Amino acid sequence: MTDIPALKLKNQICHSLYSATNALIRAYRPLLDELGLTYPQYLVMLALWDEDKVIIKDLVQRTRFDAGTLTPILKRLETKGLVSIAKATSDSRQKLLLLTATGKQLAEQAKQTPDNISCQIKMKPQDAQQLKALAEQLYSLIQNNLVSEISD
Incomplete structure (x- = not known):
């Protein structure tokens, strides 16, 4: 056992942030289940609802997910019919993300999610x-x- 304050769990900012983040994601879960989304998928959809027709590189910056994390999320969203992934016309090496009609309609269902979370918290x-x-x-x-x- 140590008496070093810097090593006390109760003094760690990282622990408070980690615990709060996990609790927040758990609070979102039932709301996102109704939308058929996981929390990371929801963040990607929020970014796309904000700005559609973006290249993956831009989405990486906006969501702060690295490309290795983002790629499987996008594949799942594509499988769900919420986004389509195409080659960018300006640079065929780049992938362009587009919301499908279903993806755009989901925004209407999701519009109450932030208020619902605020009411819970x-x-x-x-x-x-x-x-x-x-x-x-x-x-x-x-x-x-x-x-x-x-x-x-």
């Missing part, structure tokens, strides 16, 4: 915005540090 909107801003700041700091280490 009962967090004040300003607290939720602050939490998101802090999470984005943390992500940015970590990414910038990783980029610095790679370029050194």
